[in-house]
Every structure is written in structure tokens, then in C-alpha cells.
Amino acid sequence: HSVGIIGAPFSKGQSRDGVQLGPDLIRAAGLVEKLKGQGCTVKDYGNLTFEEVAKDETTGRAKRPRAVGQANKQLSEAVRKIKNEGHACVMLGGDHSLAIGSIHGHAACGTQLSVVWVDAHADINTPLTTPTGNIHGQPMSYLIHELRSKIPVMPNFSWLKPCIAAEDVVYIGLRDVDPEEHYILKYLGIKTFSMTEVDYLGIAKVMEQTCDHIFSKVKKPIHLSYDIDALDPSLAPATGTPVVGGLTYREGIYITEHICQTGLLSAVDMVEVNPKRGGTDNGVRSTVDAAVDLLLGCFGRVREGSHSADYKIP
Ligand SMILES: N/C(=N\O)NCCC[NH3+]
């Protein structure tokens, strides 16, 4: 695996300070060294720097639109570059509004994408349905072709065109979906595996059916957008909107192992790690370590172990 890493220390898609510290915490936990240790070639493109935006009045209900639009324009260009240089792209957040730029930039290199969205939340409110105004609860509404007519003109968003089809999206881990989002998911017929389905089917069947769905027509590159709050808060408490009844460590890792073995993982977002929300130091460490392990699972780490092809017993 050839991996390009981009850090996006950005928090303006939501209202809690600290999530901008995610990228460097994940690096400090050894992501680059550990990816190299399992045979990946890794290029770290560093962190984006985001200029302050003065006077960022709410548009519709969407809060801080200028900052979010500008940051995601920068991220889109960075992700496109990393993809054009032939790497799988790892985007370290920052809040989940960054999926706007990450998926847009990934799609810009021409191919149609499948999106696997692992999250307690659907993040598919529009600027007019959002109950909070926080754009980290809205990214999918800007990206999906079928919702284009539901998005008002927003400052610093003119660069953004929807780039994924509803039928190419699968959600895993849902357990906190707003009524307006639930209507949109049903109206668009989007494939979802809430925690009820995870319990009923088991994670292996969920992944089998996820792949059946996204490969049902054409096999396309996969964009995995992983919100750390998909995991149970007992394992990953250091996040902005924890929701009880989440994925176990084993389920979370199984998702990444299964997607890795398709050979089609082309970009992954790891977002919403917030050290100021973890309670204890152990909570922060547990959250960051889980994020690292999930990314290692995306790029070849398997729990059964592995060995180099030319190994011989001495
Ligand atoms: N972490 C969040 N999305 O992934 N929060 C926004 C949605 C809350 N209902």
C-alpha cells in the first residue's frame, strides 16, 4: 500500500474546541511509523493551514459557512493532488464537515466512488433541515447529486459540485439520526446498517451485504469516511457527540479489515477525535489508539498476524 497522509486541523464544522488537535495526536501515536512497519510506503503531506475568517454570519441555518467552505476547498485540492500522485489518501480530522472536501477531491480525479460512512450519525441534514446549524451534521447533503436542489447558495461553497450518487452510499453504525435525516435516507433509498442491523446480522454479514450493495453494478474505488464516534464511547470517549451502544473495537476493526481485502480502498477519513472531550487521559489515549488501529486495519494489518514472503526459519 502506498499511503499519502493529510492533516486537517479544523473545528468550525461544529462548536466544541479541541477537535482541531486530532491530526497531530494521531501522528504522535505513531501512525506513520506503524504503517511503514507493516510494509506501507508513506508520504506525510503535513497539515493544511486554515486562515481565520472574519464575520462569518450564519446562512440559512448553516453556521460558519465561509470558514467551512474555504477549508474544504483547500482540502479538496490537497486530496486531489495526493490521489493524482498515486497514493491512497488518509485525511486526519478535524470534524466531519471535512468529508465535503475529502470526498470532492477524491471524486475530482475522475472516477465514480462508493462511499462507506461509518458513524453514529447520518450527517445528511441540509442547511435548511439542520437542527443545530453545525455543518459537521450536513456534509453528505452537499455531496449527493439527488439533494442538489435542496442546497441554497452558500458563501465560499460555489466551488463545490455534488459528486456521489445516493445508490453508491452505505451507512454503518447509525444510532442517532434526526427525523429529517431519516426521511431523506428513506426518500433516497440509501442503504443503511444501523446498530440494530449490526446486532441482528453480525458485522461479518453487514460487511458482506455492504460489498454486495456497492459492487452490485460497477466495482468502484471506495471512500471510507470513519467518524470515531461510531465506536462505543467506552472505547472512544474523546469525541464531540458520543452516543451509547456503539461498535466494539472488534467490530470497528473488522470493518477496516474487510474493506482492505477488497483491494479497492482509495481514501479514508478519520475524524472527530477531540482530546478535550475524553474525560481522563486514558480516555484520550484509548480513543487515539483506536483511531490508529482502525487506519492500520485499512492498510493491511490483520489480527491473525503476517510474515514477509521471503521469510525462512533459521
Ligand atoms: N458527530 C456528529 N456527526 O457525525 N454530530 C452531528 C450530528 C448530531 N446529530
Ligand SMILES: [Mn+2]
Ligand atoms: Mn462529526
Ligand SMILES: [Mn+2]
Ligand atoms: Mn460524522
Ligand SMILES: [Mn+2]
Ligand atoms: Mn458522528
